[in-house]
Amino acid sequence: MRLPVRLISCAAISLLFSFAAMANPPNPGALQVLDQQAAELDRVHTVVVAHQGRIVHELHQEGPGVTAPANIKSLSKTVLAALTGAAIEAGVIESTEQSMVALLGQLLSNIDSNVDSNIDPQINDITVAHLLAQQAGLERTSGGNYSAWVASSNWVHDALTRPFVDKPGGRMLYSTGTSHLLSAALTQASGETTLSLAQRLLGEPLNIAIPPWPRDPQGIYFGGNDMQLSPRALIEVGELYRNDGLVDGQRVLPEGWVAASWMPRGQSPWTGDGYGYGWFITTLANMPVYYGRGYGGQALYVIPEREMTIVITSDPNPPSPGGQFQQQLHQLVVGLLEQAQQ
Template identity: 65%
Template structure:
């Protein structure tokens, strides 16, 4: 378990590494406090929490709905499933894992969709997000609805942000792992990371929602980020396959809204002149990892008022950009 301290620690003894100064952290705390929607902000540097502040809502140790940031956590779970041997790898066709859950009469191109295509949101199927979201979650069978949608691109083509793609991964994990996605998440992530993973909503068939509505505390999110910063190893235990982090942080598509690259559950950008990776969810839920600065940052916010959309995510990015630049 990472040390959870609230004060800036000394890393000066590590050659070539310049830790964040108290002034930088204080400016970040002040600027974050001016964002009225913000709930919690947690900053970890080299594995220790150096800033932990709750502005509103539940505390940083309490579960919060992380919305589509769940896609980043689900991607970690897929990596853990590969490490456990339940999933062969990213090139495995999803139909092999779904088995009897695949409806008859699907487009033959469904057979070409791989685990990797779903992780990078490149399934090629019509999106279930945006204007299609309401009808999808109101359908009687979410998996069938996704797999019978028309193709708008080839598998492996452009990035099509679709929570339905992530939900197929949840269904595949439950089918191949012979247990619920919740139970697998608790076993393969919760235990080695020493975090609590509460139950979250399921579809009409009882499959846990893949890619949305997970409940994790900001402190737990920090642990997920640290797992990636530490190349998939936590306290000497390999949780994610060797090479998984590099593969996850390799852009395979481009977000049409931010122009940031997208890998396996992570957006790829530069903040403060450093390579940065982040996951995000509706209304201001975010997790950042900046490896060269040994930083992991978790943010939660109020998702209930009308979302200001991408502009709010840009504001969070600027917050982190300023911290890294100042530091």
């Protein structure tokens, strides 16, 4: 039924225009500006933009193409978080409140029997949620500690026997060792490798390839670094979250997982952005944006208000341009969002 014009409030008209803007893909002019701005960043390899689940733009400047696996560095933490959610939905683990100690099981016993003194009992308080949100409380293995950690003979042992610098559930302590403990926990709980679990629980429903990536000396797949995914595969991971954990009506992530993942639980000491379960939370172009990032300029953005997912891959080789380059990637997204509104 057509309503009389006088019954449609200004607020309703504004809402209608908002929905109309959401339904429209980025215009060609906005995408042209995006390409021009990306061309000024010579480290950028690819940019892929999807709207409502359909890829509407791809740019390939250098390095592997949009269909080729690329080293996504610490963006692997976002994928590992998705795998954890899928493992909960599949019944491999119970919930985010399950303790790390319970999941590590015999692996932890083997480690404890090989050290001179018992592991700090605070590890009993670490949960899956703490691992996902980088709130284990253990001294970081990233930054200045990274080289010694990956050179150790047992990465899980090294991460677990580091001193507590905060209580479990305290401040965000960005540490790849924490993510690796999550990979070890998934391996022990499932009886599968993290690779096999990822291929079965994410690769198959998303129809993406997840090739092998490096493992630690004990054969546990690196948790939180060096995964190899193509930009198009990363788009599917982002779309899984944008669609609340559903793929063609099939639930891959538990109901409520996306909302829980995008709830700030800690704060990045470098950017001030919130951090949930493997995702940073920020505001760009005056709208909520959720993103994962990796060394050297690997990034996955989900912008629900615009029904958009954006992937950027860059040269992963040292030296990294650091936080300033991440801000430049943010500006690519801001420019696209603002140009698309014009």
